[in-house]
Amino acid sequence: MALALLAVAAACGGGESVSLPTPGPGGETVIRIEMRDNFFSPNNITIRANQKYILELRNRGNAPHNLRIAGPDLEFDTDDDIASDLIDGGKTGTLALVMTTAGTFPIRCDPHAVEMEGTLTVWVKPFIPSPTPSPTPSPTPTPAPTAEATATAEGPPVSTIPPAGP
Numbered sequence: 001m002a003l004a005l006l007a008v009a010a011a012c013g014g015g016e017s018v019s020l021p022t023p024g025p026g027g028e029t030v031i032r033i034e035m036r037d038n039f040f041s042p043n044n045i046t047i048r049a050n051q052k053y054i055l056e057l058r059n060r061g062n063a064p065h066n067l068r069i070a071g072p073d074l075e076f077d078t079d080d081d082i083a084s085d086l087i088d089g090g091k092t093g094t095l096a097l098v099m100t101t102a103g104t105f106p107i108r109c110d111p112h113a114v115e116m117e118g119t120l121t122v123w124v125k126p127f128i129p130s131p132t133p134s135p136t137p138s139p140t141p142t143p144a145p146t147a148e149a150t151a152t153a154e155g156p157p158v159s160t161i162p163p164a165g166p
Contacts (some may be wrong), residue, residue, distance in 0.1 A: 002019070002137065006033075007063055010106050010116070012124075016108070022065070023158050024052075024054050026052065027052065028051075028052035028053055028054050028096070029051065029052070029053050030053075030054045030056055030081055031045060031053060031054070031055050031056065032056045032058060033045070033055055033056065033057050033058065033067065033157065034058050034060050035057060035058065035059045035060065035061060035065040035109065035116070036060045036061045036065070037061035037062060037063055037112075038061070038065075038109070038112040038115035038116045039116055040047070040067070040109070040116055040117075040118050042118070043107075043116075043117070043118030043119075044119050044121070045118070045120050045121070046120075046121040046122075047099060047120065047121070047122055047123075048098055048122070048123060048124070048125060049098075049099055049101065049122050049123065049124045050098065050124075051098065051140075052096070052097075052098050053096070053097055053098070053099075054094050054095070054141075055067065055068065055094065055095040055096075055097070056092060056094055057084055057087055057092065057094065057095060058092045059087045059088065059089050059090065059092070059093075060089075060090075062087050062089040063089060063111065063112070064086040064087060064088050064111065065087055065111065065112065065116065066083060066084045066085060066086045066087060066093075066108045066109055066110050066111070067083065067084045067088070067095060067107060067108075067109065068081055068082070068083040068084075068107065068108050068109070068110055069081065069082040069083070069097075069105050069106075069120050070105050070106045070107070071105070071108050072101050072103070072105075074105065074106065075102075076094055076106070076108065076113075082095070082097060082108070083095075084157045086110075086111070095163045097149070098148075099122040101122065102122050102124045103121075103122055104119050104120070104121045105119065105120045105121075105122065106118075106119060106120075107119060107120050
């Protein structure tokens with residue numbers, strides 16, 4: 001299994017609220033994750049394989065937090081983990097990554113591993129072949145009527161109906 005990573009951890013001032021993924025300056029997708037005492041929001045993240053992402057990690061708590069992603073072995077504290085630096089309360093850090101392996105990977109905060117956990121789901125967009133259009137059937141012509149029924153009455157009535165009885 002291959003797992004590629006470009007990781008950058010940086011600290012800078014914070015202050016904005018959580019928002020939906022947005023395009024980054026280099027075409028990557030920015031995903032904002034809030035870290036509070038002691039949970040991630042959101043704590044379940046879904047991304048596509050082989051695309052660039054920047055996880056913007058906003059520590060809205062008082063304690064220092066980080067984000068660690070277990071690697072393809074799905075175990076923490078092994079050589080294939082991806083982790084940000086610890087980010088002090090009120091600060092923001094980033095983690096830039098490209099995941100090349102599809103799957104569901106556990107995430108956690110190292111100092112608060114029991115309480116701060118979640119998942120990172122990486123999926124590969126399935127190949128969907130272009131549909132082959134089926135031939136369009138020729139329209140069936142509507143048959144024209146061959147005869148028309150008409151009725152006309154001429155002359156005196158043929159029969160009369162007597163009035164009803166007393």
